[in-house]
Amino acid sequence: MPATSKTAAQVLELERYKHGFITDIDQDVAPRGLTEETVRFISAKKDEPDWMLAWRLEAFARWRALEEPNWARVDYPPIDYQDIHYYAAPRAGEGPKSLDEVDPELLATYAKLGIPLSEQAVLAGVEGAPRYAVDAVFDSVSVVTTFKAELAAVGVIFCPMSEAIREHGDLVRQYLGSVVPVSDNYFACLNSAVFSDGSFVYVPPGVRCPMELSTYFRINAEKSGQFERTLIIADRGSYVSYLEGCTAPMRDENQLHAAVVELVALDDAEIKYSTVQNWYPGDAEGRGGIYNFVTKRADCRGARSKVSWTQVETGSAVTWKYPSCVLRGDHSTGEFYSIAITNNRQQADTGTKMIHLGAHTRSRIISKGISAGRSSSTYRGLVSAHPKAKGARNFTQCDSLLIGPHAAAHTTPYVEARNSGAQFEHEATTTRLSEEQLFYARQRGLTQEEAVQLLVNGFVKDVLQELPMEFAVEAQKLVAISLEGSVG
Amino acid sequence: MTALLEVRNLSARVADTQILSNLSLSLPAGEVHAIMGPNGAGKSTLSHVLTGKPGYEVTGGEARLDDQDLLALEPEARASRGVFLSFQYPVEIPGVPALTFLRTALNAQKKARGEAEVSAPDFLKLVRAKAAGLKMDFDMLKRALNVGFSGGEKKRMEILQMAVLAPRLAILDETDSGLDIDALRIVAEGVNALRAPDRSMLVITHYQRLLDYIRPDRVHVLAGGRIVASGGPELALDLEREGYDRFVDLAA
Numbered sequence: 120m121p122a123t124s125k126t127a128a129q130v131l132e133l134e135r136y137k138h139g140f141i142t143d144i145d146q147d148v149a150p151r152g153l154t155e156e157t158v159r160f161i162s163a164k165k166d167e168p169d170w171m172l173a174w175r176l177e178a179f180a181r182w183r184a185l186e187e188p189n190w191a192r193v194d195y196p197p198i199d200y201q202d203i204h205y206y207a208a209p210r211a212g213e214g215p216k217s218l219d220e221v222d223p224e225l226l227a228t229y230a231k232l233g234i235p236l237s238e239q240a241v242l243a244g245v246e247g248a249p250r251y252a253v254d255a256v257f258d259s260v261s262v263v264t265t266f267k268a269e270l271a272a273v274g275v276i277f278c279p280m281s282e283a284i285r286e287h288g289d290l291v292r293q294y295l296g297s298v299v300p301v302s303d304n305y306f307a308c309l310n311s312a313v314f315s316d317g318s319f320v321y322v323p324p325g326v327r328c329p330m331e332l333s334t335y336f337r338i339n340a341e342k343s344g345q346f347e348r349t350l351i352i353a354d355r356g357s358y359v360s361y362l363e364g365c366t367a368p369m370r371d372e373n374q375l376h377a378a379v380v381e382l383v384a385l386d387d388a389e390i391k392y393s394t395v396q397n398w399y400p401g402d403a404e405g406r407g408g409i410y411n412f413v414t415k416r417a418d419c420r421g422a423r424s425k426v427s428w429t430q431v432e433t434g435s436a437v438t439w440k441y442p443s444c445v446l447r448g449d450h451s452t453g454e455f456y457s458i459a460i461t462n463n464r465q466q467a468d469t470g471t472k473m474i475h476l477g478a479h480t481r482s483r484i485i486s487k488g489i490s491a492g493r494s495s496s497t498y499r500g501l502v503s504a505h506p507k508a509k510g511a512r513n514f515t516q517c518d519s520l521l522i523g524p525h526a527a528a529h530t531t532p533y534v535e536a537r538n539s540g541a542q543f544e545h546e547a548t549t550t551r552l553s554e555e556q557l558f559y560a561r562q563r564g565l566t567q568e569e570a571v572q573l574l575v576n577g578f579v580k581d582v583l584q585e586l587p588m589e590f591a592v593e594a595q596k597l598v599a600i601s602l603e604g605s606v607g
Numbered sequence: 608m609t610a611l612l613e614v615r616n617l618s619a620r621v622a623d624t625q626i627l628s629n630l631s632l633s634l635p636a637g638e639v640h641a642i643m644g645p646n647g648a649g650k651s652t653l654s655h656v657l658t659g660k661p662g663y664e665v666t667g668g669e670a671r672l673d674d675q676d677l678l679a680l681e682p683e684a685r686a687s688r689g690v691f692l693s694f695q696y697p698v699e700i701p702g703v704p705a706l707t708f709l710r711t712a713l714n715a716q717k718k719a720r721g722e723a724e725v726s727a728p729d730f731l732k733l734v735r736a737k738a739a740g741l742k743m744d745f746d747m748l749k750r751a752l753n754v755g756f757s758g759g760e761k762k763r764m765e766i767l768q769m770a771v772l773a774p775r776l777a778i779l780d781e782t783d784s785g786l787d788i789d790a791l792r793i794v795a796e797g798v799n800a801l802r803a804p805d806r807s808m809l810v811i812t813h814y815q816r817l818l819d820y821i822r823p824d825r826v827h828v829l830a831g832g833r834i835v836a837s838g839g840p841e842l843a844l845d846l847e848r849e850g851y852d853r854f855v856d857l858a859a
Contacts, residue, residue, distance in 0.1 A: 557696040558660050563712035563768065564686040564719065573711060577702025577751065 122421035178311035191468040274323040283319035298381035306377040317347035322357040333362040353388035386421030405464030408436025415442035419451035427454040443472035446480035461494030470500035475511035490526035497529040504541035510571040514597035616668035628832040645851040670737035687719035689775030693765040724802040737770040758785035783817035795820030
């Protein structure tokens with residue numbers, strides 16, 4: 120495979136993007152292009168019930184009537200939606216029943232990523248080490264989910280979305296599209312038509328999920344899009360913490376990633392959703408990389424419910440996403456903690472929306488943007504209080520750090536208060552990484568790169584400490600890798 | 608035998624302004640020398656050029672530490688060879704606890720010297736002892752470095768870093784500025800405790816006051832970018848009495 124060896128050589132050459140390897144596995148792919156037939160093909164591959172196919176076809180019909188939006192502060196050549204594979208799956212017949220049946224190459228891939236897919240391996244690990252249940256999604260399909268039995272014992276459902284559609288159809292049907300409607304936006308609509316897999320979580324009333332749930336997404340196939348769909352439902356009084364990690368190989372063409380994540384928190388429930396996004400960002404000249412156009416939204420449907428989004432965005436050529444909270448239940452709380460790092464020619468337009476509908480709803484936004492190289496980073500946020508949101512409160516803090524003379528940072532906050540009792544606070548700063556600080560650290564013995572890492576880690580500390588510990592360590596390393604070579 | 612620090616005919620400029628002109632200075636091991644001079648004489652520039660701060664261009668001469676060329680090294684390489692600067696205006700580093708900063712610095716230096724890193728318990732033991740000597744509240748070290756610290760606290764933090772990093776050459780740039788008399792005494796005691804036969808210090812100051820507490824072996828007068836007079840501790844007293852005018856004339 121000349122293309123593979125060429126890319127492999129590139130990997131060796133650049134090394135900067137350490138997850139940039141390609142796994143050589145027989146792929147089961149849909150032909151390029153998007154027609155009603157493609158949608159039917161995906162649905163048939165997944166052995167879906169009729170209602171699901173009908174849902175997809177409706178989404179497809181609506182998508183055809185929509186136009187691609189262009190309001191974000193990002194710039195990329197037009198995407199040819201007919202030149203993408205909408206389905207790519209590692210060929211493993213019926214799908215693995217256990218780890219023993221998983222293609223060893225696939226296991227090796229995840230091992231390289233540092234993701235434990237073997238429960239034994241996890242259990243054999245250091246005593247007291249946190250345990251994660253992992254759902255691994257490779258291109259379009261979920262390949263393995265660990266700790267399912269242990270979770271089932273307390274009633275927690277954690278499985279691939281395709282399985283949930285077959286096995287837990289009533290739950291999926293009740294909640295799918297209830298937070299992000301089919302025609303919410305162009306990319307969400309596309310996702311609704313062609314999504315192939317993702318994770319499904321249901322936590323029953325009063326249950327505190329006994330371990331962190333984690334999904335790792337990896338795009339592998341060439342010219343393929345990844346359209347995963349995640350749905351998490353926290354029933355009354357339950358709690359769940361969910362981690363999402365993403366990587367992709369280095370390729371010199373751009374790949375589209377358009378996911379939809381829906382969270383539903385009922386009365387007194389709490390969901391903590393953390394993301395470490397490290398899709399391939401493209402090379403120093405801006406060639407290749409992932410277009411990350413994602414719709415993430417939480418519905419704090421119940422009274423006193425709480426959703427907390429934490430994201431560390433270091434990858435992708437173009438990022439366009441706003442994990443949001445609809446604060447519908449009275450006394451519900453939404454939080455958004457974000458670190459967005461752009462380097463070289465990366466572009467990010469990201470932020471959040473906090474929609475206060477219920478009384479005494481509260482929200483908190485801490486956003487840290489770091490731009491280096493010739494990159495551009497925009498914080499775009501909306502905080503709104505509707506007439507019934509008496510006593511709504513928001514605190515927003517947006518800090519931007521510029522590294523070098525050619526990076527750009529923008530802050531675009533929108534605020535709408537439709538009742539006089541709402542209290543909104545907004546603080547924003549933009550600073551340049553100071554030469555004085557760098558010299559001070561170097562005078563004490565740190566190298567230039569160590570000094571940048573230390574200063575940047577200090578800058579993002581408020582957000583890092585919101586991440587589950589193991590992720591925080593990973594995120595800290597990512598911060599360091601993303602900024603290598605950004606100074607001097 | 609060469610001195611620990613040997614500066615010969617050092618000239619340096621910032622942008623188009625010549626600041627140091629043919630400055631020579633010899634600092635033997637174990638000695639403390641004071642550099643005094645009027646504002647704008649080049650005192651801070653000397654400390655910055657010796658430590659490698661970007662923005663200065665060396666236009667002539669040399670500086671050698673233990674007979675090794677200092678000026679060719681990156682700032683961090685000078686630090687790991689034992690050059691320490693107590694800053695006139697210590698920098699605030701938000702989000703980075705002082706302890707974290709100091710441990711990162713100590714281990715970076717050890718790594719550069721090919722030594723084993725210090726373990727967390729050993730490091731804490733070391734810092735506790737040194738902080739107690741400087742009458743510093745240990746909890747302060749858990750706060751972000753210098754953020755919200757008073758002038759006196761910042762200077763004490765500099766001396767604490769010096770005590771932990773144990774340099775060969777310590778340059779104290781206007782360490783007395785912004786200190787009240789009690790803080791000055793504590794800082795000076797901290798510095799005196801670090802005097803050692805294999806360690807030299809360059810104490811840069813505008814006023815004689817600090818030298819009541821840190822008694823120098825030699826005093827040099829820096830004016831117009833070079834050393835215009837050198838003498839024993841009594842020279843500082845002359846300066847205090849007579850002012851710098853006569854030396855400024857000398858430099859002109």
